[in-house]
Amino acid sequence: MASLAGALLAATSGAQANPSCDARPGADIYSAKCATCHSIVKDQPGTVGPSLWGVIGRRPASERGFAYSAAMSARKDRWSPAVIDWFLTDPPGRVPGTYMAFSGLKDAAARAAVICFLGTTSAHLK
Ligand code: HEC
Structure with a gap:
């Protein structure tokens, strides 16, 4: 797992890590x-779910090319760290x-840690 994690970090190293975590x-x-x-690659859906590149700050169900559920499509908020934390619980x-x-x-x-990692892909937050 450590090497996969390293590869994931390397894949996102173009974006600077959030210095606070x-x-x-x-x-x-x-x-x-x-x-x-x-x-975690921009505009490239995963096997089952949408790409999570840049998810912090974006609107739910907004990845082009991914067929979301009606429930997710109906959400009107944004994926702030607090909302992701609420959802992942x-x-x-x-x-x-x-x-x-x-x-x-x-x-x-664990939720805080994974949200920190997702933040490394959200270039607009730098
Ligand atoms: C079994 C497959 C699966 C796993 C495991 C999974 N997800 Fe998901 N995830 C999905 C699917 C499918 C969707 C789309 C949900 C919908 O349309 O209702 C989704 C949606 C999301 C969204 C909303 C994305 C958007 O574009 O609105 C976030 C955020 C998210 N997942 C985070 C995570 C995180 C973080 C983890 C790991 C802790 C995780 N997911 C684990 C399948 C998965």
Whole structure:
């Protein structure tokens, strides 16, 4: 896993890490829990889910070329770190009808770490 995480970090090294958090633990969690479904490459959907490149700050269900659920498409907010944290706690409970078949990250520190990692791909936040 460490080498996959390293590769993921290298893949996103064009964007600077958020200086207020360490993206490495989150990269490990991302590789273990999210990468099977999600890509972290701009405009390149994953096997099951949309790309998460630049997800922080973007509108839900806004990745072109990905067929989202009606439940996700109906959301009107933005993916701030707080909203991602809320969603990841219990995806099917938070957005009933979501296509994201993932029971969630119950550990707040794990959610914070993965959100930190996602922030390394959100160039507009620098
Ligand atoms: C089993 C596959 C799967 C796993 C594992 C998974 N996801 Fe998802 N994810 C999806 C799918 C499918 C969607 C689209 C949901 C919809 O349309 O309702 C999604 C949507 C999302 C969205 C909203 C994206 C957008 O463009 O609106 C975020 C954020 C997200 N996932 C984060 C994560 C994170 C972080 C992890 C790991 C902790 C993770 N997901 C694990 C399948 C998965």
